[in-house]
Amino acid sequence: MRAPAFGFELLASDGAARRGRVTTAHGSFETPAFMPVGTAGTVKGLTPEQVAATGAEIILGNTYHLMLRPGAERVARLGGLHRFMNWPGPILTDSGGFQVMSLAELRKITDEGVTFKSHIDGSRHELTPERAVEIQRLLDADITMVLDECTPFPVERDAAAKSMALSMRWAERSKTAFQVRPGYGLFGIVQGSVFEDLREQSAAALTGIGFDGYAVGGLAVGEGQATTVRVLDATVPALPEDRPRYLMGVGKPGDMVPAVRRGIDMFDCVLPTRSGRTGQAFTRRAALNLRNARHQDDPRPLDPDCACPTCRDYARAYLHHLFKAGEMLGPILLTIHNLSYYQELMAGLRRAIEAGALEAFTAAFERRLAEGDLPAL
Amino acid sequence: MRAPAFGFELLASDGAARRGRVTTAHGSFETPAFMPVGTAGTVKGLTPEQVAATGAEIILGNTYHLMLRPGAERVARLGGLHRFMNWPGPILTDSGGFQVMSLAELRKITDEGVTFKSHIDGSRHELTPERAVEIQRLLDADITMVLDECTPFPVERDAAAKSMALSMRWAERSKTAFQVRPGYGLFGIVQGSVFEDLREQSAAALTGIGFDGYAVGGLAVGEGQATTVRVLDATVPALPEDRPRYLMGVGKPGDMVPAVRRGIDMFDCVLPTRSGRTGQAFTRRAALNLRNARHQDDPRPLDPDCACPTCRDYARAYLHHLFKAGEMLGPILLTIHNLSYYQELMAGLRRAIEAGALEAFTAAFERRLAEGDLPAL
Numbered sequence: 001m002r003a004p005a006f007g008f009e010l011l012a013s014d015g016a017a018r019r020g021r022v023t024t025a026h027g028s029f030e031t032p033a034f035m036p037v038g039t040a041g042t043v044k045g046l047t048p049e050q051v052a053a054t055g056a057e058i059i060l061g062n063t064y065h066l067m068l069r070p071g072a073e074r075v076a077r078l079g080g081l082h083r084f085m086n087w088p089g090p091i092l093t094d095s096g097g098f099q100v101m102s103l104a105e106l107r108k109i110t111d112e113g114v115t116f117k118s119h120i121d122g123s124r125h126e127l128t129p130e131r132a133v134e135i136q137r138l139l140d141a142d143i144t145m146v147l148d149e150c151t152p153f154p155v156e157r158d159a160a161a162k163s164m165a166l167s168m169r170w171a172e173r174s175k176t177a178f179q180v181r182p183g184y185g186l187f188g189i190v191q192g193s194v195f196e197d198l199r200e201q202s203a204a205a206l207t208g209i210g211f212d213g214y215a216v217g218g219l220a221v222g223e224g225q226a227t228t229v230r231v232l233d234a235t236v237p238a239l240p241e242d243r244p245r246y247l248m249g250v251g252k253p254g255d256m257v258p259a260v261r262r263g264i265d266m267f268d269c270v271l272p273t274r275s276g277r278t279g280q281a282f283t284r285r286a287a288l289n290l291r292n293a294r295h296q297d298d299p300r301p302l303d304p305d306c307a308c309p310t311c312r313d314y315a316r317a318y319l320h321h322l323f324k325a326g327e328m329l330g331p332i333l334l335t336i337h338n339l340s341y342y343q344e345l346m347a348g349l350r351r352a353i354e355a356g357a358l359e360a361f362t363a364a365f366e367r368r369l370a371e372g373d374l375p376a377l
Numbered sequence: 378m379r380a381p382a383f384g385f386e387l388l389a390s391d392g393a394a395r396r397g398r399v400t401t402a403h404g405s406f407e408t409p410a411f412m413p414v415g416t417a418g419t420v421k422g423l424t425p426e427q428v429a430a431t432g433a434e435i436i437l438g439n440t441y442h443l444m445l446r447p448g449a450e451r452v453a454r455l456g457g458l459h460r461f462m463n464w465p466g467p468i469l470t471d472s473g474g475f476q477v478m479s480l481a482e483l484r485k486i487t488d489e490g491v492t493f494k495s496h497i498d499g500s501r502h503e504l505t506p507e508r509a510v511e512i513q514r515l516l517d518a519d520i521t522m523v524l525d526e527c528t529p530f531p532v533e534r535d536a537a538a539k540s541m542a543l544s545m546r547w548a549e550r551s552k553t554a555f556q557v558r559p560g561y562g563l564f565g566i567v568q569g570s571v572f573e574d575l576r577e578q579s580a581a582a583l584t585g586i587g588f589d590g591y592a593v594g595g596l597a598v599g600e601g602q603a604t605t606v607r608v609l610d611a612t613v614p615a616l617p618e619d620r621p622r623y624l625m626g627v628g629k630p631g632d633m634v635p636a637v638r639r640g641i642d643m644f645d646c647v648l649p650t651r652s653g654r655t656g657q658a659f660t661r662r663a664a665l666n667l668r669n670a671r672h673q674d675d676p677r678p679l680d681p682d683c684a685c686p687t688c689r690d691y692a693r694a695y696l697h698h699l700f701k702a703g704e705m706l707g708p709i710l711l712t713i714h715n716l717s718y719y720q721e722l723m724a725g726l727r728r729a730i731e732a733g734a735l736e737a738f739t740a741a742f743e744r745r746l747a748e749g750d751l752p753a754l
C-alpha cells in the first residue's frame with residue numbers, strides 16, 4: 001500500500017480561523033490541533049493509550065533529548081520512534097535548536113551549525129541543518145522541523161535581522177537535505193523577533209524555498225500577548241493558505257484562542273503536562289492548585305463539565321491526598337485532565353469554526369477566563 | 378438488593394492445595410489470590426483500571442498510612458475507600474500493627490493497645506483492637522484484620538509465647554468490636570514465631586473465637602523458606618477448612634508456590650510493585666534489572682511468553698531508556714508487568730489445582746527458577 005501524500009486539507013474557515021486536516025505517513029490529525037510534548041520518547045507519566053484517550057492525535061518529540069539519549073541511530077535500529085515508544089500516530093519532532101540554547105552547555109554557533117556539550121554527560125555534539133534533518137529521519141518523524149537559531153529576547157533589530165538571516169540560510173540547507181518521502185513533511189520556521197518587517201521577510205524567504213508547513217518561532221518568550229498577536233497579524237497573512245501553520249511552544253489556553261482566530265493550526269506546550277505534575281489543574285472556570293488544603297474535604301470533581309476519566313472518577317479531596325502523599329497517581333491523573341482540557345478546547349474551536357460561531361465561542365471563553373483565575377494570558 | 382454473605386467456596390483441591398472463591402460486599406475473587414498493595418489509597422503508579430487489567434480482583438490497603446493521611450473519618454465522609462480511590466472491587470485492610478512497628482516512632486505497647494508518633498508529622502496516635510476495627514469499618518474494608526502484636530524475629534520462646542497470648546486477647550476484643558454486616562469479614566491472625574506448638578495454640582485460640590478467615594502472620598521476616606514451610610505445616614492443618622487462609626506479606630514467587638501447596642489461599646506483598654519502581658522485572662526465566670546497560674539495544678520484550686501490555690508493546694531497550702532518563706513511565710510499565718506476572722502465576726496455580734496437576738506445575742516452575750536467576754527463595 002502506498003503511503004498517502006503529506007498534505008493539508010482546509011475543511012472550513014471562520015474569518016481567518018481554519019478548520020483543517022493534516023495527513024501524514026502515520027495517519028491524519030484534525031486542526032486546530034494541540035500536540036502534547038513527549039520530550040524523551042514519552043509523554044511524561046502517561047501510557048500512549050492514555051494520551052490518545054485525551055483526544056490527542058499527534059505528539060511532539062524533542063530531537064535534542066533523543067539524540068543524546070537514547071541516540072537517533074539507536075532509535076532507528078529499534079524501528080523508529082513510533083515503534084520505540086508505541087505511538088502509532090503522527091509525530092512531529094523539533095530540530096533540537098531550542099533545547100540546545102536552553103539546556104546545553106558551551107554552545108558555539110557558527111554559520112555551519114552549533115556545537116555544544118550534553119547536559120546529561122558532558123559529551124560534545126554538533127548540530128547542523130543537515131544533521132538535524134538526518135536525526136529526525138532516523139527518528140522517523142512525520143513532520144521534521146528545520147534547524148533555526150533561537151533569537152534571544154529582547155534583542156536589537158540588527159541582531160534579530162542577522163539571526164533571522166542565518167536561520168533562513170539554514171532553512172535552505174534543511175530543504176536540500178530533506179529526503180522527500182510520501183507522508184513525510186518538512187516545516188520552515190519564521191523568525192524575526194518582534195519586528196514585523198523582519199517577520200514578513202522571513203515568511204517570504206521560506207515561502208520562496210517552499211515547505212510542507214510553516215511554523216512561527218521565537219514567540220511566547222516573554223514578549224506579552226499583545227506583541228504576540230501583533231507579530232501573528234504581520235506573519236500569518238504572508239504564509240501560504242494551503243499549508244498548515246504551527247505556533248511553536250504556545251501555550252496557555254488564553255494564548256491559543258486568539259492565535260486560532262488569526263489562522264494558526266497547530267500548537268505545542270509543556271504547560272498542561274508540567275503543570276499537572278506540580279499539582280495545577282486547568283478547568284473551564286479556574287486554575288486549581290491541588291496541593292492547597294482547601295481541597296482536602298472537597299467531594300467535587302476538578303471540573304463538573306469535564307468528561308475526562310479524572311473528573312468522572314475522582315474527587316478533589318482524593319487528588320489533594322495523592323499530592324500530599326507524593327503518590328505518582330496525582331501527576332498522572334492531573335496530566336490526563338489537563339491534556340483532556342486542552343484537547344477539548346481544540347475540539348470546541350474546531351466545532352465553532354465549522355459552525356461559523358467562533359466569535360461567540362471566543363466571547364464565552366474570555367468571559368469564563370475573566371471570572372476565573374486561570375494563569376495570566 | 379441484599380448484599381451477599383461473606384463466604385468461602387471450595388471449588389477444587391489437589392492435595393492440600395485449594396482452588397476457591399471468596400465472596401464479599403464488593404464482589405468475589407478467585408483463590409489462590411495475590412493482592413497488590415495499595416498503601417496510601419493507590420497501587421503506586423497505576424490507575425485502578427490498570428491494576429484490574431493485570432488480573433487483580435482484590436487489593437490491600439494499609440490502615441496505618443490511611444489513618445494518618447488522609448484520616449479514616451475523612452475517607453468515610455468521602456464515601457469510603459472504594460469510592461475514594463475508585464476501586465469498586467474487594468479491599469482487604471491490614472490492622473496497622475505491622476507498620477506501627479516498622480515505621481512509627483516512640484511506640485509503646487500495653488495490654489490496652491499501642492501508642493505511637495506519626496512518621497509523617499510527629500502527631501500522637503493510639504491504636505487499640507477496637508480502634509483498628511473501627512478505622513477499617515470507616516474505610517469500608519471488605520476484609521478487616523485484627524490488630525496483633527508483630528512478634529520480633531528472632532525471639533526467645535517465652536517472649537514469643539507472651540506476645541502471641543497478647544495477640545489472642547486482642548483478637549478476642551476485635552471480634553467483640555466487629556459489627557457483623559453482610560459481605561464483610563473479619564480475619565484472625567495466627568502468631569507464635571517459629572515455634573510449632575505456639576502456632577498450634579494460636580490457631581486453636583482463634584478457631585475457638587471464630588473468624589471469617591485466618592491469616593498466618595509473622596513470617597517472611599528473615600526466618601528462611603525451610604522454616605516458613607515448617608511453620609505452615611504445623612499451622613495450616615489446625616485451621617478450619619471452610620475459611621480462607623492468608624499468608625501475610627508473602628512474597629517472592631518461589632515462596633508462594635510452596636505455600637499454595639500447603640493450603641494457603643491469599644497473599645500480599647510489595648515486591649512486584651516496589652521492584653517495578655526500581656527497575657527490576659520478574660519473568661518466567663529470570664529477574665531482569667532494566668537499569669543494566671546490556672538492555673540498551675535489546676529489541677525483545679521482557680518475557681516473550683507474557684501477554685501483558687508492557688510485553689506486548691515495548692522492547693527492553695525502551696524500558697532501559699525510560700529508567701536511564703528517570704521517566705515515570707518506566708516504573709509504571711514495570712509495575713504493570715510484575716503485577717501481571719504475579720497474577721498469571723496465581724491463574725496458573727488455579728488452573729493446575731483444577732486439573733489435579735499441581736505437582737507437574739510446581740516441578741516446571743522450580744526448574745525454570747533453577748535455570749534462571751530469580752531472587753533467592
